[in-house]
Amino acid sequence: MDHEKKNGVQPEEETPAAMNEAVTEEPAAASAPEQGEEAPVLTEEIVEETAVEEQAAPVEPIQKKKPKKPKKDSRKGKFRGISFAFTAGLIVLIVLLNVVVSILGERYPSMNLDLTTGKVNTLSESAAQVASNVQTPTTITIMAGEDIARSDTNYQQVSILADKMAERNSNITVAYLELDKNPAFASQYQDENITTGSVLVETEKRHRVLNYGDLFSTQYSMDGSMVTYSKVDSALASAVSSVNADTLPLAVFDGSHSEAVDLAVYRTLLEGNNFETQDFQLLTEEIPENAQLLVLGTPTTDCTPDEIEKLEAFLNDETRGTDRSLLVTFHPNQAALPNLTAFLKEWGLDVQQATEVVESDANSYIPSGPGNILVNIGSDVVLNSNAQGYNLVVMPQSSPINLLFDERNGITTHSLATSNSTSYLFDGTQESFDNPQMGSYNVAAMAQKQVGQNTANVVAIGSTFMFDDGILNVNTYGNGSFVTDLSRYVTGVTGSEAVSMENAQVRTAELDISMSLLNVTLLGLGVFTILLPLCVAVIGLVIYIRRRRL
Structure with missing residues (x-):
């Protein structure tokens, strides 16, 4: 250093970077001596310099370890x-x-949709009204196990409709009883022929048993196959109504004049509408005291004078505390009955025998022939104030009835049914066919008389075939409603007991399912086309979004 000063040369001042470089080079040279050279000995000066350098070196911050991410699994x-x-x-x-x-x-059975073609699992309006009017505890007992009854093709309808009646009124109870497990039960009703499948409808007033034939009917179609029709709705309704009625009017059917037709269908209709029925012989027996309706079904032999006296006494007896009536049916080919004809004329009714009312207008008779005329129901007598009218009442092969007077000796006459103005009378002659006398003719009429506090009625029906099974029990025609209301009217039945129940039949086991356009739209478009696919799409979208976030 002294030598450099003497030569006039100033030594360069060492920068910190140079110092650091020098310091770092020396240990490196010391740590890696060349081959053949001796390793330098660490002196105290070198140790001290190294310590100073370590103290002067900047301390690097300690890095924290990052937490490990949880595994996706x-x-x-x-x-x-x-x-x-x-x-x-x-x-x-x-x-x-x-x-x-x-x-x-x-x-709540009404929650279940009835998609059957004939609505066989839905109570009719009249059946629903009957169920609603029940005020006495009523039990409907089906003679079968509940599981069997509910699974049977036909009897499941009995269970369903009975349940719906019970739903409408807490006074109605449905029960099931297996006769083979309760053999003593049937012995309590020995006269009723109770078997498996029977239905017992009972109150404290009376009981009624419905057997298979009362619930179902079997017919053969045009191709020969067997078809079953259901009468369950009307049968249950009539049974419930009859066992709850305070009184049942009695209708008696005479069998002593070789009646031309069997009025069994009319009799069944009356029984289904809270009437009791009974056979009797006018010729040899007295008219029952409690009888309110006496029926002569197209007699082919005339009444004797003694029988005429019985009829007059029956109608004019003031001690009978009820309305009473005589009903006579006729046919154009019926034999002359002078005594009966004279008796009816006294009541203002004149039935023209050997003459038939025929229609010239094809729109006024049913397709089976111009003699099967469609009639108009008279308006001067209101048979049932709750009725909505009688559509398509047909009276085949009907005799015309003239009204001899409007009122005489306390007797008034009324037209019950008339033909259309396009009809004419045919008496079997060519003249009556070539020159028809067009006009409207009475084909059903009634005469009335006040007896004490009650009313006596005489009814003449020109068509005995209007009571035919194929007409009276077919919903297409209004005959069932008309005849029921007429029978109730002439016996004085009114109020809630006057609910008409036709013996209607509905075909069972239909292949088609009937649905309204609204139901089809709601179920087809609303539920299956929109609602269900939308629910599936929403669920799928939620699952997709959740999985995308995994």
Whole structure:
């Protein structure tokens, strides 16, 4: 250093970077001596310099270790568990929903949709009205096991309609009883012929038994196949109504004049509308004291003077505390009945025998022939104030009836049914056909007389075939309603007991399902086309979004 000063040369000042470089180079040279050289000995000066350098060197900050990310497998497992729980919960919810709907369906049968073609599982308006009017505890007992009855093709309708009647009124109870397990039960009703499948409708007033023939009828179609028709609705309604009625009017059917037709269908109709019926012989027996309707079904032999006296006494007896009536049916080919004809003329009714009312207008008779005329129901007598009218009342092969007077000796006459103005009278001669006398003719009429506090009625029906099974029990025609209301009117039945129940038949086991356009739209478009696919799409979208976040 002294030598450099002497030569006039100033030593360069060492910068900190140069110092650091020098310091770092020396240990490197010391740590890696060349081959053949001796390793330098660490002196105290070198040790001290090294310590100073370590103290002067900047301290690097300690880096914290980043937490490890959780493995994706654990998150997937978590969401798999949630997905499984959601699916299991959805299944449980569906099962519970089915159980609740089943319970509600049993408790409230009307919740179940009736999609049958003939609406065989729906109470008719008259049956619903009968059920609503029940005020006495009533039991409907079906003679079969409940499971068997509800699974049988026909008898399930009995169970369904009985349940719906019970739903409308808490006074009605439905029960099931297996006769083979309760053999002593049938012995209590020995005169009723109770068998498996019978239905017992009972109150404290009376009981009524419906057997298979009362509930169903079997007919053969044009191709020879057997077809079953149901009468369950009307049968149950009539049975419930009859066992709840305070009194049942008695209709008696005479069988002593070789009646030309069997009025069994009319008799069944009366029984289904709270009438009691009974056979008797006018020629040899007295008219029952409690009889209110006496029926002569197209007699082919004339009444004797003694029988005419019985009829007059029956109609004019003031000691009878009820309305009473005589009903006589006729046919154009019927033999002359001078005594009966004279008796009816005293009441203002003149039936023209050997003459038939025929229609010239094809729109005024049914396709089976111009003698099967469609008639108009008279308006001067209101048979049932609750009736909505009688559509398509047909009276085949009808005799015309003249009204001899409007009022005489306390007797008034009324037209019950008339033909259209396009009809004419045919007496079998060519003249009556070539020169028809067009006009409207009476084909059913009634005469009335006040007897004490009650009314006596004489009814003449020109068409005995209007009571035919194929007409009276067919919903297409209004004959059933008209005849029922007429029978009730002439016996004085009014009020809630005057609910008409036709012996209507509906074909069972129809292949088609009947649905309204609204139901089709709601179920087809609303539920199956929109609602269900939308629910599936929403669930799928939720699952997709959740899985995307895994």
